[in-house]
Amino acid sequence: MLSFLKEEGVSPGLLEGLEQFRQSNPPELPERVPVPRFHYYGRQVWEQAIAALLCGKNLLLTGDKATGKNVLAENLASAFGRPAWNVSFHVNLDAGGLMGMDTFTDGQVQFRPGPICLCARHGGFGILDEINMAKNEALAVLHSTLDFRRALDIPGYERVPISPAARFIATMNYGYAGTRELNEALASRFVVIQMPTISPENMDRLLTRSFPALRKKYRQQLGQMFFDLQKKCEGGEISPKALDLRGLLDAIDLMSAGILSGPALDMGITSKSFDSYEQGLIRDVMAARVSPKLTRAELFEP
Ligand SMILES: Nc1ncnc2c1ncn2[C@@H]1O[C@H](COP(=O)(O)OP(=O)(O)O)[C@@H](O)[C@H]1O
Ligand SMILES: [Mg+2]
Incomplete structure (x- = not known):
């Protein structure tokens, strides 16, 4: 320590x-x-x-x-x-x-x-x-x-x-x-x-530590996606329900267990909103950074 x-x-x-x-x-x-x-x-x-x-x-x-x-x-x-x-x-x-x-x-x-x-x-x-x-x-x-x-x-x-x-x-x-x-x-x-929201540099350290096999490209995309959600949240376009770092980490865990990126992000993040219109907005923000069809083999080093 x-x-x-x-x-x-x-x-x-x-x-x-x-x-x-x-x-x-x-x-x-x-x-x-x-x-x-x-x-x-x-x-x-x-x-x-x-x-x-x-x-x-x-x-x-x-x-x-x-x-x-x-x-x-x-x-x-x-x-x-x-x-x-x-x-x-x-x-x-x-x-x-x-x-x-x-x-x-x-x-x-x-x-x-x-x-x-x-x-x-x-x-x-x-x-x-x-x-x-x-x-x-x-x-x-x-x-x-x-x-x-x-x-x-x-x-x-x-x-x-x-x-x-x-x-x-x-x-x-x-x-x-x-x-x-x-x-x-x-x-x-x-x-x-x-307590402040994690900084972009520290997000990168956290993801590197938590998921050593996650490819750098996707580590960066997933991190940026979180900050995109944060911006939408601050602008009042989406509610804070979807701004959940714990949910992002859970979603990446699911991806490493073989779930496609889209459904994994739904489980960790999108579905925490119970409003279908808002869910659509959240998915759009996320899809602009991270394709929803990524497989484990694409995301992680073998
Ligand atoms: N600044 C940070 N440094 C390291 N991990 C963080 C940071 N901010 C959030 N996390 C991660 O977010 C998750 C939730 O942390 P937790 O302490 O349970 O949050 P809280 O009690 O504020 O709801 C953990 O996996 C933690 O590692
Ligand atoms: Mg707590």
Whole structure:
């Protein structure tokens, strides 16, 4: 991870800070430290995120779908060498699900710690995924965790101090159905990075890494196709449903499994719109870059 960050061009001062952090916080629960399958590409975001976490801040990553929020959060836990707990927020999440609750085992009442409690104890990185999916009332319990008090206040229990190595990284996307506004009290406890769409150069690196056998010509065409969709989206001609990098990667996976380019792009991208007129527009934009009849043998090196 550290050599990747060097390659990425992250400033030496921050890398030194990272090294110091790792030395002054003894490793815990190594099996929980993520080993990332993908790297996040984007030097500026990396620098902002590392600086914020070194300053002891909690981080809120906001942005559209598939801008790498979860990939970055996991990469950060890995770079800082900390165990990670991922908590998916949803409408029914409550204080017990976050902090822990009493359970009845072997004829005894025992406290079973929740993910926030475990982060506090072990200096973990808590990834609060889609934080704005939960009800704001359920989140009030996080206030003392996230501010200067750095303690868990669980009603009926002792105050649990938070390890100096613990950090919280929340993700949110305000577009989705079911999301809420994050209330100001909670938002003020984070520093925020608005996640940009991947740059064309980094798109090329991502596709090269993900699909080493994809021929350069098609790698470039598929990348450009994504940015064409982005332009149409910004111009309001098509809705953001079709702008889905995750869907593009899925489509290329399907092509490598032998599906023709056209149907593969339909499955990954076009069919996420349920409006046949819009589907036609999306197909036209895509066909202008990438023929829909490409076979696996044409797309990939043997
Ligand atoms: N800047 C980036 N660098 C590397 N991968 C990226 C980047 N942006 C998006 N991706 C890719 O997009 C996909 C979705 O990433 P994810 O972190 O799940 O998105 P989000 O949580 O923002 O919806 C992953 O395959 C990821 O590798
Ligand atoms: Mg996500």
